[in-house]
Amino acid sequence: MNAGYGRGRNLPLGVLRILVVVLLALMPGLGLGPGSAAAQGTPPSGLQGDGTEAVPYAVYSAGDLSLVNGYNAYYSSVDRQVYFELENNVDLSVYAPSESDPTGWVPIGDPVNSARFTGVFLGNGHAITGLTVVDDGSLTDDGLFGFVAPGGEIENVSLTVSQVTSGNHDEPSGGLVGVNDGTISGCTVAVSGTVVSSLAFAGGLAGVNGGTISGCTVTGPGSVSSSFAAGGLAGANSGTITGSSASVNVTGSGSASQFTSLGGLVGYTGRGSAITDSTATSSVTGSVYCYDGGLVGYNDGYGGGTPVITDSSATGGVTGSAHSYNGGLVGFNDGDGGTVTITDSFATGKVAGSGYSENGGLVGVNDGDTGHAVVSGSYATGSVTGSGGYNDDGGLAGVNAGGLLGYNSGAGGTAAIIASYATGAVTDSSGLPSKSWVGGLVGWNTGYGGAASIAHSWATGSVSGNWNAGGLAGINDGNDGTASIAHCYATGAVTGSGFVAASVFVNQ
Numbered sequence: 001m002n003a004g005y006g007r008g009r010n011l012p013l014g015v016l017r018i019l020v021v022v023l024l025a026l027m028p029g030l031g032l033g034p035g036s037a038a039a040q041g042t043p044p045s046g047l048q049g050d051g052t053e054a055v056p057y058a059v060y061s062a063g064d065l066s067l068v069n070g071y072n073a074y075y076s077s078v079d080r081q082v083y084f085e086l087e088n089n090v091d092l093s094v095y096a097p098s099e100s101d102p103t104g105w106v107p108i109g110d111p112v113n114s115a116r117f118t119g120v121f122l123g124n125g126h127a128i129t130g131l132t133v134v135d136d137g138s139l140t141d142d143g144l145f146g147f148v149a150p151g152g153e154i155e156n157v158s159l160t161v162s163q164v165t166s167g168n169h170d171e172p173s174g175g176l177v178g179v180n181d182g183t184i185s186g187c188t189v190a191v192s193g194t195v196v197s198s199l200a201f202a203g204g205l206a207g208v209n210g211g212t213i214s215g216c217t218v219t220g221p222g223s224v225s226s227s228f229a230a231g232g233l234a235g236a237n238s239g240t241i242t243g244s245s246a247s248v249n250v251t252g253s254g255s256a257s258q259f260t261s262l263g264g265l266v267g268y269t270g271r272g273s274a275i276t277d278s279t280a281t282s283s284v285t286g287s288v289y290c291y292d293g294g295l296v297g298y299n300d301g302y303g304g305g306t307p308v309i310t311d312s313s314a315t316g317g318v319t320g321s322a323h324s325y326n327g328g329l330v331g332f333n334d335g336d337g338g339t340v341t342i343t344d345s346f347a348t349g350k351v352a353g354s355g356y357s358e359n360g361g362l363v364g365v366n367d368g369d370t371g372h373a374v375v376s377g378s379y380a381t382g383s384v385t386g387s388g389g390y391n392d393d394g395g396l397a398g399v400n401a402g403g404l405l406g407y408n409s410g411a412g413g414t415a416a417i418i419a420s421y422a423t424g425a426v427t428d429s430s431g432l433p434s435k436s437w438v439g440g441l442v443g444w445n446t447g448y449g450g451a452a453s454i455a456h457s458w459a460t461g462s463v464s465g466n467w468n469a470g471g472l473a474g475i476n477d478g479n480d481g482t483a484s485i486a487h488c489y490a491t492g493a494v495t496g497s498g499f500v501a502a503s504v505f506v507n508q
Helices: 013-026 062-077 404-409
Strands: 057-059 083-086 120-122 127-134 145-148 153-155 158-165 177-180 183-185 188-197 201-203 206-209 212-214 217-226 229-231 234-237 240-242 245-252 260-263 266-269 274-276 283-286 290-293 296-300 308-310 325-327 330-334 339-343 351-354 357-360 363-367 372-376 384-387 391-394 397-401 414-418 426-428 437-439 442-446 451-455 463-465 473-477 482-486 504-507
Touching (some): 296 339, 325 397, 330 339, 330 372, 351 391, 357 384, 363 414, 391 426, 391 473, 437 463, 442 451, 442 482
Parallel strands (some): 083 120, 127 158, 153 183, 188 217, 266 296, 274 308, 296 330, 397 442, 451 482
Antiparallel strands (some): 201 206, 229 234, 260 266, 325 363, 357 363
């Protein structure tokens, strides 16, 4: 067993269990969704219009926008969908936190202070600026909107975020919405400051997405960060994301007991997640114990899930520290009892990891893990660099493993790389004898109690490693399972002071 893969591997059961609780909470019919608020008596007043699709309630000012909560609570209680339309640009800096009001803006659709948002909000491309939310523990979901319920819609809103933070509370934070279980389309968010959720999910657009996001964009120059899971667009996704992009700084730090998932687009993807035709140019920087990916940090099939990434890309740089899993597109692609797939996607950004890390131009680790992990029709062109400690470095994947956890539990999985390639240079300077595997395509291809396969794939980048370097793979190792490489080739130069080979250094 390679110490680089064995050390630091810590399945984030805390992440999974909390995510399940969060996503269950998104489901209607649990007493928290539409209709759960008590009827407010007579309809509120103050906005022009009648709330119908033909004559929406008109929002002209920050004061008008603050009234939307009351209208939403009333109409949710009587089971009528209400429409709102933004008529002007709105500056929310008048709701900045103060000594008398430390929270600042109270999110629309915050379940504690109002009711989940069930209406339709039409932004008409008008700008909302100066948003600041500082959760002092009195809120449940942080953003311009708190919780968008099934059936709720937000369209064509342009938002600039100064600050959204949950502080030391375990609330999701998003620039536009804390939790989305409805539909968000055509929206843009500029993060000028920070979006932070220390103990939960943070995203430039949504903290958690269980619904649909389409045609949306997040830009910087600010940052999104968490010690749990953070993404340029969404902190976590179990819904659908199409035609969307993010270009913002994503940062975080984990611990030995709790890895952190960081992605240029999405931090953590779970059951039901589908990402299509989307891209990230975000810079992703993780400290210790992180899953760092240019597009997705951790793509997880836990519980029979089938998350998919299709026709998507990442071009930003990915940097990880000790005990991390770093990939140009995905940090960790984990079958985990389900099936995870990456199809027709690519990464071009540089990937760098140090000290007990797995580093790949496309995927840090592709692991069947009692399920199935498949990469097909995809490629990576960025350079990959490992330094210090024990590392597995590959132009496409650091590790392709049939069943790491499957082996431990006695049930294998399958990991496959098909019709994919890497062109970036791969370099490892750890200098520790026999502890780092370096390959132009894959650092370590191992059955590990399951089956790992690479077929119809190739690498053209140069490979340099002090030990155990191969033009195609550093090691091809059955390891109580099967590992196969078929119809593949490598053309890059291989150099090193230890054991090197033009194709595969170790084949056993």
